[in-house]
Amino acid sequence: MPFEWTLNPYMGCAHRCTFCYVRAFEQRAERPADDRYGRSIRVKTNVVQVLRAELARSSWQGKLVLMGGATDPYQPAEGRYRLTRGCIEALSERRNPFSIITRGPMVIRDVDVLAEASRRARVSVSLSIPTLEDAVWRVTEPGTAHPRQRLRAVRVLADAGIRVGVALAPIIPGISDRPGPLMDAIRAARDAGASRLWTELLYLKPGTREHFLDTLAAAWPAEAERLAAMYAKAAYRPKPVNREHVETVAAMARTAPRRASAPPHIEPEPPRLAVQLGLAFNDYLAEAQ
Ligand code: SF4
Numbered sequence: 001m002p003f004e005w006t007l008n009p010y011m012g013c014a015h016r017c018t019f020c021y022v023r024a025f026e027q028r029a030e031r032p033a034d035d036r037y038g039r040s041i042r043v044k045t046n047v048v049q050v051l052r053a054e055l056a057r058s059s060w061q062g063k064l065v066l067m068g069g070a071t072d073p074y075q076p077a078e079g080r081y082r083l084t085r086g087c088i089e090a091l092s093e094r095r096n097p098f099s100i101i102t103r104g105p106m107v108i109r110d111v112d113v114l115a116e117a118s119r120r121a122r123v124s125v126s127l128s129i130p131t132l133e134d135a136v137w138r139v140t141e142p143g144t145a146h147p148r149q150r151l152r153a154v155r156v157l158a159d160a161g162i163r164v165g166v167a168l169a170p171i172i173p174g175i176s177d178r179p180g181p182l183m184d185a186i187r188a189a190r191d192a193g194a195s196r197l198w199t200e201l202l203y204l205k206p207g208t209r210e211h212f213l214d215t216l217a218a219a220w221p222a223e224a225e226r227l228a229a230m231y232a233k234a235a236y237r238p239k240p241v242n243r244e245h246v247e248t249v250a251a252m253a254r255t256a257p258r259r260a261s262a263p264p265h266i267e268p269e270p271p272r273l274a275v276q277l278g279l280a281f282n283d284y285l286a287e288a289q
Helices: 022-028 047-056 077-081 083-093 105-118 134-140 147-159 179-192 208-219 221-230 239-255 272-288
Strands: 005-007 065-067 098-102 123-128 164-171 196-201
Touching: 022 208, 047 083, 065 083, 077 083, 083 098, 083 105, 098 105, 105 123, 105 147, 123 147, 123 196, 134 208, 147 164, 147 179, 164 179, 179 196, 179 239, 196 239, 208 221
Parallel strands: 005 065, 065 098, 098 123, 123 164, 164 196
Antiparallel strands: none
């Protein structure tokens, strides 16, 4: 992982994706990982205060923080609690770099604070959109907004100058990796303004595996049987298979033009005080010479 710190204002996720790797964590913590997962969530109501205190510590080194690594920061509860928004404001005040990963188009509500944070530190947002196919979306991501709504969110963020990418993840072998639909998703992501594309194949750890295969069996029994055999011995596809998938997506992405009309990304401005101090120091040097 290219980061050391993650922040999740919620525990549990009402999006209830069947492939969600958090189900495996839940099972390890002896909480339900089956269809009950995401039916109720826990809300860290004081997360913003705690974050402000942590960021104010002299030992804090201002490292990148990833929001949404374990649960979605823009799941429905965020509409009421606004904790993700509060965390963005707290990180922005400290000029702390951060990234957000989400399947929630609600992220566009915070375009104002994201733009302001982008002027102060390196900020990026990724929308996870593994497929545009309605049937696959309905079966595998039952609590999420339609993929096209997520693409609209990518467009709004790109239009605001916010660095935004699309995670084509997870890709389900034999279901969402067919070249036609995969290319459609890549083209749509680029057309919406995604500057970065990222992908990975499905992996199934205990806790996730059972629920994913059970749900799939109810919709597509033959596919469930095929995938059960494919993942019988290991949670991950073999490394060469993963590498081939990433290279295939990269090759496809090279043929999908980036959106020409997207404005440039907002770049962080130097802190005003530091600029003033720098100027004062230059004045001092000039006088001393
Ligand atoms: S949105 Fe992310 S965290 Fe939430 S259920 Fe889906 S995969 Fe899991």
